[in-house]
Amino acid sequence: MDLLDALKSIETGQHATNWREAIRLAGKGLVESGATTDEYTDEMIEAVEQNGPYIVIAPGLALAHSRPSPAVLRAGLSWVGLTEPVEFGHATNDPVRLIIGLAALDHDAHLEVMSTLALALSDETRFERLLGATSPGEVRALLAESAGN
Amino acid sequence: MKILTVCGMGIGTSILLKMNTEKALKALGASADVEASDIGSARGAARTVDIVLISHDLAEQLGDVPAKVIEIQNFLSVDEISQKLAPEV
Incomplete structure (x- = not known):
């Protein structure tokens, strides 16, 4: 499965007033695309409550996820771009402008998707453009450009 | 040499960190x-590795382990990982 196939839901220009709401938006994208049930959204929030805001893996970016569970129906990703950034409580990478929701069925099946995602985000110029993208089409175009390189 | 990358669940951030660590090693x-691991099994797994790469929040949870623990702030930055690994490899 490639990244653009896995990324069923892309929303830009979204509004959240705190990190829980931001994760809920990412969860909503996963639920609406059939990847997860609502329980998975709660599990993603619990993961931050338990382990802290480590999911803010780079300046401006949170990779919201929990572990494989019955709440995951199939692997998938969701993308939520925020108009106003929110604080997750991370020491160096706050505030967050982009939340990528991740649902996986097991520890290995999504490696190819993660690899493509890592490649797409590793270019600093493209990363900034992805954080500031104002339409789903713009996000898709930027990701397609990276996959073609 | 063995390196362990750690995140809360072992499926997301630790996998990204593993991929970028492999790139950093290549650059060096x-x-x-x-290997990637979740925080629950990281304490045991850290006994058999030389270096643990982990975020600041989770490093506090991991506590004292025999391996060298290196905190990474930007998991997407191959440059940061390379700089922090360079003295160790």
Whole structure:
């Protein structure tokens, strides 16, 4: 499965007033695309409550996820771009402008998707453009450009 | 040399960190076995590795382990990982 196939839901220009709401938006994208049930959204929030805001893996970016569970129906990703950034409580990478929701069925099946995602985000110029993208089409175009390189 | 990358669940951030660690090792001209782990099993797994790469929040949870623990702030930055690994490999 490639990244653009896995990324069923892309929303830009979204509004959240705190990190829980931001994760809920990412969860909503996963639920609406059939990847997860609502329980998975709660599990993603619990993961931050338990382990802290480590999911803010780079300046401006949170990779919201929990572990494989019955709440995951199939692997998938969701993308939520925020108009106003929110604080997750991370020491160096706050505030967050982009939340990528991740649902996986097991520890290995999504490696190819993660690899493509890592490649797409590793270019600093493209990363900034992805954080500031104002339409789903713009996000898709930027990701397609990276996959073609 | 063995390196362990750690995140809360072992499926997201630790996998990204593993991939970028492999890139960093390549850039440094070094080689090592890189494994990803969740925080629950990291304490045990850290006994059999030389280096643990982990975020600041989770490093506090991990506590004292025999391996060298290196905190990474930007998991997407191959440059940061390379700089922090360079003295160790």
